[in-house]
Amino acid sequence: MTTPFNLKWGILATGRISHIFTKDILMPPSTRQVTDVSHTFVAVASSSSIDKAHQFIKDFEADLKVAQYQTTGAVRPYGSYADLLADKDVEVVYVGSPHSDHYKTCLAALRAGKHILCEKAFTLNAAQTEHLCALAKEKKLFLMEAQWTRFFPSILDLQTQLNSPQMPFGRIYRTFADFSIQAPASAAHRLYDPKQGGGALLDLGVYPILWCFILFYRNPENTLTPPSVTASVVNSPLTGVDEQDTVVLKWDKLGFQSTCCTSLVGRTEEWALILYGEKGNVYIPHPLSRPSSYTVHMHGEAHVKHQIHIPGQGMHWEADAVARSISKGELENPIMPHQESIEIMKVMDKVRKIGNVSYGELEDLEK
Numbered sequence: 001m002t003t004p005f006n007l008k009w010g011i012l013a014t015g016r017i018s019h020i021f022t023k024d025i026l027m028p029p030s031t032r033q034v035t036d037v038s039h040t041f042v043a044v045a046s047s048s049s050i051d052k053a054h055q056f057i058k059d060f061e062a063d064l065k066v067a068q069y070q071t072t073g074a075v076r077p078y079g080s081y082a083d084l085l086a087d088k089d090v091e092v093v094y095v096g097s098p099h100s101d102h103y104k105t106c107l108a109a110l111r112a113g114k115h116i117l118c119e120k121a122f123t124l125n126a127a128q129t130e131h132l133c134a135l136a137k138e139k140k141l142f143l144m145e146a147q148w149t150r151f152f153p154s155i156l157d158l159q160t161q162l163n164s165p166q167m168p169f170g171r172i173y174r175t176f177a178d179f180s181i182q183a184p185a186s187a188a189h190r191l192y193d194p195k196q197g198g199g200a201l202l203d204l205g206v207y208p209i210l211w212c213f214i215l216f217y218r219n220p221e222n223t224l225t226p227p228s229v230t231a232s233v234v235n236s237p238l239t240g241v242d243e244q245d246t247v248v249l250k251w252d253k254l255g256f257q258s259t260c261c262t263s264l265v266g267r268t269e270e271w272a273l274i275l276y277g278e279k280g281n282v283y284i285p286h287p288l289s290r291p292s293s294y295t296v297h298m299h300g301e302a303h304v305k306h307q308i309h310i311p312g313q314g315m316h317w318e319a320d321a322v323a324r325s326i327s328k329g330e331l332e333n334p335i336m337p338h339q340e341s342i343e344i345m346k347v348m349d350k351v352r353k354i355g356n357v358s359y360g361e362l363e364d365l366e367k
């Protein structure tokens with residue numbers, strides 16, 4: 001057996017999602033039948049205090065002891081992102097800060113020569129995403145938005161089936177997709193705070209939209225044509241960010257439309273996505289970030305439920321894809337290419353324009 005390609009990760013930010021991601025990359029790859037790549041967690045940085053970085057490492061004491069590719073006690077804590085970016089041993093950074101920070105931190109990481117996996121939403125607007133992608137190419141560094149759901153093997157299968165010439169569900173008539181939660185109604189919470197890129201769209205609404213891209217953007221008849229966009233937005237009485245968005249994506253070349261909804265009030269119940277086809281329907285349960293199954297109902301036949309088996313939280317699959325790309329010298333990954341991130345950001349720009357949601361100078365490009 002050949003030695004797996006090992007990638008050394010630095011984690012930027014010590015919040016909730018950084019914990020989930022780190023736990024997943026510490027899982028032995030064999031638990032998901034992966035043998036070609038592996039991961040090492042070498043450093044973590046907090047922008048607010050080195051104590052948080054120390055605590056973060058402590059939180060993983062047990063995982064680090066059993067992780068296959070780790071040396072216990074070797075993870076380095078840093079009290080600023082800049083200090084971690086200066087660590088020569090770090091090959092790739094995972095950016096787990098709020099959306100409002102992604103652009104600035106990715107710019108700094110690229111300038112420091114690091115490959116990047118950056119949480120969704122990639123940036124606050126399409127211009128920032130375009131700038132990062134161009135800079136990454138110029139510096140010959142790998143850059144990818146962490147649309148982790150795309151990398152679940154069962155979801156890749158569904159994408160392949162849908163876009164195959166056999167068209168198992170026949171022509172698609174329409175889709176309905178929703179990702180809504182009951183968020184804490186507090187102006188200081190990141191989902192309501194404009195300084196943290198708050199609002200339903202960038203945090204949750206990105207999922208119904210990315211699902212429509214997974215299912216239709218690469219359809220051979222669509223020829224990578226972005227959908228036309230209309231939307232309606234309800235602004236939050238607390239802070240003015242978008243609290244509810246309904247986005248209609250019209251796939252002109254495919255001849256149907258997708259309704260994408262998101263809300264910070266009134267959680268999605270039961271089905272989060274319904275795809276209506278000429279021969280059959282597909283139902284996907286909440287949450288669209290990590291669905292546990294999908295159900296196919298061919299007209300006139302019984303429903304067939306397909307379980308989506310997810311070891312851990314399922315973020316390791318995107319990390320594996322990053323490692324594979326870097327091992328091959330790829331600057332972007334074919335499952336989550338730059339252009340698709342840019343098109344999705346453009347959709348969200350249009351919706352925010354309709355809803356008068358702006359993040360002010362945080363949306364500027366660095367000169």
Ligand SMILES: NC(=O)C1=CN([C@@H]2O[C@H](COP(=O)(O)OP(=O)(O)OC[C@H]3O[C@@H](n4cnc5c(N)ncnc54)[C@H](OP(=O)(O)O)[C@@H]3O)[C@@H](O)[C@H]2O)C=CC1
Pocket residue numbers: 012013014015016017018045046047048049052096097098099101119120121146148190196202203289
């Ligand atoms: N893929 C997924 O399923 C999920 C993705 N996310 C994405 O991850 C990102 C972070 O979300 P989440 O982990 O829930 O958020 P948290 O608030 O839990 O953590 C964010 C962390 O970012 C750091 N940070 C840097 N700059 C700021 C700032 N200006 N204000 C506040 N915190 C800052 C802080 O860590 P420190 O002080 O150590 O630097 C903070 O702990 C978001 O972009 C979100 O969309 C979130 C949840 C799920």
Ligand SMILES: O=C1OC[C@@H](O)[C@H](O)[C@H]1O
Pocket residue numbers: 181203204289
């Ligand atoms: O990406 C996400 O998925 C799960 C949600 O709860 C979270 O707010 C969001 O950032």
